[in-house]
Amino acid sequence: MGYVAVKGGTEAIENATDLVEFYRVRDQTSPVQLQQLQAQFRLAIDKIMGEGSFYAPEYGALALKQVEGDGLEAAFILRAFRATLSRKYYSAILDTKSMFVQRRISSSFRDIPGGQVLGPTRDYTQRLIDTRLVDETNEHIRAFLAGFASRIDAATPGEVTTFGKVVDILRAQGLLKEVRPEDRRVVDITREAVKFPAPRSARLQMLARAETGGIMALGYSSMRGHGGVHPTVGELRVGLVDVKVTDPAGRNRYIGRIRVTEAEMITEAQTAGKEAVPYYAIGYGLCFGQNETKAICMGILDRALRTEGNRAPANDQEFVLYHTDGIEAMGFTSHLKLPHYVTFQSGLSNLREAVDRERAAKKDQGQSSTAEPEPPEQPAVVFAENPDLTG
Amino acid sequence: MIAFQKFNTQFNFAFIDESTKREIRRKLLKAICIPGYQVPYSSPEMPIARGWGTGGLHVTLSLIGRQDVFKIIDQGSDASVNACNLRDFVRRTTDCRTTFDTREATLIQSRHRITEETLSEHQILVFQVPQPEPLRGVERYERKTREMHGEADYAKMWVSLYESYVKYGDIMEGAGYPVKVNERYIMSPSPIPRWDVPNLNHSQCLFLFGAGREKRLYAVPPHTTVTPLEFEDVRFRTEKFPGIRCAMSGAEGAFMDELYGEDTTSRHVVNDSDFLDKLLANDEPPRWENPYLREVLDGLDG
Amino acid sequence: MVRETAYDEVFDSQRHFRIIMDSMARPGKLNRLHDVVIHPPPEINPASALVGLALLNADVSCFSPADAEAVAAYFVANTASRLQPAAEADFLFLRGDAASGALAQAKTGTLAYPDTGAFVVIDVVQLSKQPVADALVLRLAGPGVPGEETVFVRGLNADLLAAIRDKNAEYPLGVDAILTDQEDRILCLPRSNRFSFG
C-alpha cells in the first residue's frame, strides 16, 4: 500500500533515531550515572526543572542524559512527562520566610538583619577556566571534603535559624505598597488558556515557567531603557522550602522540600495622581531551583507588566507572555523544518498570476520598454505580509 | 526487604489523562455549537513539539476509541516523516488500526490538506492549525481580535483584502484563505490550499481544528455555510493547474506538487498520496462536489 | 449515594462523548446512549446521567433543582463536579416539565468568550422522528441540519423551549441544550440552531 515514499519515511526516522544514539555513545565512554548528573550538574537540572515547570531532580537528570545535554529539549521532555501524571494534590502556600536559607543577599541595605550570606555562588570568582579539573580524582574530592568538614566543630554546630525579610522592614515603615489595584483572581494557565488582560497570578505562573534566556532578554531591555524598570534587589534568597499537602484523611502533611530562588525587586511604583506619594513597590520573582538570573528577571518583568502607558515590549503582556515560553517558541521556530510545499504552491500560484498581470500591463503601456522582462518588483511580499498563516 | 519499582512510567489510553480529555471534549462541543469561534483550552504538553501537530493530536486523542480507524496525512501525504511519527505515536498509545485508505478511515488528522476523495458523515477530519487567528495579520493583539470577533467587526480584514487588490490586482491570500462560517465568524481554515476551501461548505463530515501552541479549538459542523471572503468584482479563485498532468498517473484536475529534478525541469505529481495510489490502481474514488472543482473537471471533459 | 462501578472512565466516556458530539453536530438526529448499566436516582433519565458521567469533572460545576437534589449529589459523588446555583453552573440538569426559572438564569457567556455559556441537559418523556400524540413539534434548522428536520417531543414544557430561544436570541451568546428521553434517545440543540416549535 502506498507508493515509494512511504517506506522511506518510517525507515528514515528509525535510522535517524539510531544515528543520534550512535553519536551519543560512539566513543564508548562510561555511561553517565544519574546520580552524577544530579549532583554535579545541579544548576543545569535546576534550570530544566524551572523551564519544564516540573520539580523532579532525578527525572531532570534523566532527561538531560537522554538529550545529550540540550537544556531546552530536556525541559520539554519533563513537560511532556508531567502530562502523563494526574494532579492529586495542591500544596499549602510556600512559606519562604521559614526557608532553609542557602544564600541570601540584599543590594538595598549594606547590613541587614541576619546578614548578607553569599552561599554557593560563583559571582565573585574570576571566570578563568580551571584546568585542574581535567585531572580531578576521587582522592581530590575526598581530600576537599575532609578539609571542608574540618572547618566546623562537629560537636557544637550552630543552630539553624531563619531570616526576616528585607521587604518587611520597608513595609513596616509604610514605604512599600501598590498604588494601583490589581486583578487578584488565582487562575491556572495549565488548566485554561490565558486570557488578556491576564490577572497577576497568571503572569507570575507563566514567568515562573518561562525560558531563562527569553525573560533575561526582556528584563534586560527594560533596564536598558525600553520600559523603564531599573530596580534594586531588595532581597535575593536561595534555599529549601517545605511542601505540605492535605492527605485523604484531611490532615496537613509534610511531603518534602524543594529548592527555590526568590527575588524581591524594589522599584518606585507609579503614582496615581498629583498628590500621590511615589511609594516603593516590589516586582516578585520565584522559580524552581537555584536560578538567580531567572528570579531577578521575573521580578523585573512582574513590575514592567504593571507599568501603564509605556509601550515598550517588556510592558506588553501579550508580547512578554506569548513569547517567553521556551518550549512553545522552540517548537514553532523549529517546525519550519517541516515540509510546506502545499502552502508554498498556493502562494506560488498567486505570485505567478500577479507577475503575468504585471507583464501584460507593461505590454499594454506601449512597446517602448525593453524586450527583457523585468523581474517582479516585490516578489517576497506575498509571503512576508502574512507570515502567520503559512505555518 | 521493601523494593517497589521506580521509573515505572505507564501511559493512559490515548496518552492524555481522562480529566484533560473531558475538558477538551467539552470545549469541542462548544466549538461545534458556535461554528468558527475559537474556544480557548488548556492544551497540555505532548511528547511532540509545539507547532508539530499538538493541537491536532489533542483533538484526535480526545476523540479516538478502540473501534476507530485512523489516518494521518501531512501536506497530502501519508508518508511524510512527521505523519509517520504521529501515526506511530497514536498507534502506540491506542492500539488503533491505522490506514492510508481515505475511504476506510473513521478519523483523519491532516496538516494542510483536505483529501481529494470526498468524506462521508461517518468521518471526522481533524486539522493541525499553526495560527488559528485569521485576523492576526491585521491586528497583533489577542485582546483586540477577540473584541473584533465578538462584535463581528471585520472592517480591518476587508480593508486589508481591498488593499491587496489595489496593490497587486488580486486578493493575495494563498493557503489559509479566510472564510466566513455560518455568516458570523471569520475563520482560518488552517493553511489548506484554496483548492480545498470550497469543500468546507455544506459537507457531510465534521471538521475539527486544533491549534495546540495557540491553545484554541474550533469547528465547522456538517451542513454549515462556509464562504471564502470575496468582493463583488474580485472573486475567490482556487489554484490553477492548466494543462498540467500528473507525471505518474497522467491525471488532471487535482492539487499538484511541483517537483524539480537535478536538471531543474519541473514535473507535477498529484499531491494527495492515497488519491494518487487509487488513480494508479484505476480505482477512481468519489470526489467532492463544489462549483470550482466542477468547473475544472468540466473543462477537462470538454 | 450510589457509586457507579460498572462505568468505564476511559472507554465508556469516550464512546458516549462521540455520540453526544455526533448529536451536537447534527441537530435533529436522534442517537441513543444506553449501553452501560448505571444506577442514577429516579429523578433523572439514565441517558442524562450518562451525559453527566461523560462530560463532568472537578473543573466544572453543575446544578439541579431543589426537588431533584439527589441528581446533583449523584454527580458530585461520581464525577467530583461542584455544585453551583443555576446562574453560575456550567451544566444544568432540568426536567422537561419544569418551569423555566432556572434556565432563565443560566450563563450565556460574553461576546469575547461565548463558550462560557452553560450546557442545559433536559429530561423529556419521548423523542421521536415520527408523529406521536401530545407532542410538541420541533423544527430545526441551521448548522448541522441539511435543510430542516422535524422532531416530536413529548414531556417538554413549551416555556422551556421559549426560554432557550430567548437565551440564544443574541447569538453567539447562549446556552447549548441536550435533550434525552426515557428510552435513552438524545437530541441536541446547539445555540446556533434556529428552531421553531408548536
Add this chain to the structure above:
Amino acid sequence: MAPDRDYVLCECSLEALKTFVSDQLLPYYQVNLTKAPATCLTMVRAEDSVENQEFYLGEALTTECEVEVNGQAGYGICLGDEPDRAYCLATVDALFAAGDARLPTVEAFLAAQWAAIQQRERLEFSQIMRTKVDFKLMEQG
C-alpha cells in the same frame, strides 16, 4: 518542639527507614496494600511576599501510597519517585492511627533519625553561615 513525624520520615536515610520497617514492623503486622505506590503531581502554590498574591509556581513529582493495618488506613505521600519511602510512610501512619503497642519502638527510631537529620542540617548551615559577609570586620580592618 516535637519533631514532625512526616518530616523525619521524608528526610531520613531511605536505607535506614526500609530496614527499620522491614525488620521491626512488617513481621508483626498484616499490612494490606490498598493503593500501591504510584507517582502523581502536586501543584505547588506560592504567593508574593508583599501583596500576598497567590499563584501556581509549578508542579512537583509526588509518590502516594495507601495501606491498611488492623482496619486503620495509613497514607504515605512524599516528593519524588519514591515508592519505598511512600510505602514506609503509609505503614507508619497506619500504626499511629491504630495506636499500637509497638509505637515506642517507632518513636525511638524517629528520635534517632531526627537527631541525625538535625546534626546534618546544623553542619550544612554552619558552612553556609561561613559565607556571611562581616561588615564590621571590614570597617575595623
